[in-house]
């Protein structure tokens with residue numbers, strides 16, 4: 001592999017690494033129970049939970065590692081961890 | 087003001103699922119904003135964020151060695167100043183890099199009075215090389231270089247008081263924080279960045295792999311550290327403690343029981359004297375920082 005001067009890398013190039021393939025359990029968000037408090041967005045170590053156009057929150061399964069922090073910390077019970085089927 | 091939709095630490099990094107340090111990196115970049123230059127020391131955060139040619143950072147970022155992040159940052163800050171530029175310089179380093187090997191460079195940078203913010207993400211051991219103890223490892227934690235067994239209950243020394251050491255250097259702002267209280271943490275980072283001179287923020291960042299717990303428990307365990315008084319969130323301005331988070335304290339074993347690094351305190355048999363010694367440390371913290379909320383007796 002050729003090295004750039006000073007080992008430069010493009011900002012955010014980590015997106016090439018699709019960490020969603022690591023997942024064993026998948027967080028499933030229940031729109032009925034979600035109050036849009038945004039805590040899951042704040043606490044996800046991947047920063048992969050975002051607001052959707054309809055104003056809901058959803059994880060980006062391309063990167064979600066399935067750690068389960070969002071489900072554990074949701075003040076309600078809007079997020080359930082389900083075994084991944086691949 | 088902190089923009090909640092701003093993400094400057096991107097997806098695709100290679101931290102373990104549920105890594106407290108990864109969450110800390112995200113929160114710091116959110117609080118610091120885009121006009122920031124980040125300097126990392128060698129360690130998990132450096133390795134998982136930037137396996138060349140990939141990088142999760144969307145702000146200028148540099149890594150040199152394990153021990154010299156403060157020296158590199160000092161040079162950058164001096165150069166920016168000379169050029170009349172206004173970017174902020176933020177160091178992000180682990181506890182090994184901070185409490186142990188980086189000490190000389192940190193002391194130099196703080197003594198010279200550079201306008202820097204030093205953030206130590208404290209996962210309480212050298213995680214990236216396989217869980218060796220550091221000066222930040224708590225009493226009785228089992229690590230690969232302080233293994234619990236027939237002759238030992240694990241790490242024999244209490245945690246080094248790094249905030250106090252940097253306050254003694256004359257740092258205008260020193261704070262401790264926790265990934266379990268993200269708004270408080272981001273506010274402290276913002277305050278450190280906006281305070282002129284060398285400032286220090288030490289954030290408790292549980293490591294599921296090194297401490298031995300499921301990745302979904304990271305935030306819950308960080309919260310328990312606060313609730314038991316084993317970690318105190320406080321702020322020091324010009325060497326004086328001006329604020330500390332108050333709690334209705336829980337017994338320390340509620341925290342200890344959640345992690346494999348303390349398992350030998352409960353199995354094969356409960357080690358009452360060791361647990362009492364750790365409880366005494368929490369009691370001492372509570373007294374020192376006056377964190378106890380006293381409930382009225384019914």
Ligand SMILES: Cc1ncc(C[n+]2csc(CCOP(=O)(O)OP(=O)(O)O)c2C)c(N)n1
Nearest residue numbers: 128129130152180181182183211212213214
């Ligand atoms: C001079 C030197 N000694 C040792 C190492 C090997 N090394 C790389 S990362 C690391 C541990 C870092 O520990 P810490 O600063 O706590 O960060 P963590 O990995 O826990 O996030 C060590 C010992 C090194 N890179 N350079």
Ligand code: SF4
Nearest residue numbers: 044064065067068070
């Ligand atoms: S499971 Fe973990 S990685 Fe996935 S969205 Fe929830 S917090 Fe983020």
Ligand code: SF4
Nearest residue numbers: 101102105130293295
């Ligand atoms: S070993 Fe610990 S600190 Fe390192 S990436 Fe994994 S969880 Fe994070």
Ligand SMILES: [Mg+2]
Nearest residue numbers: 180181211213
């Ligand atoms: Mg460490």
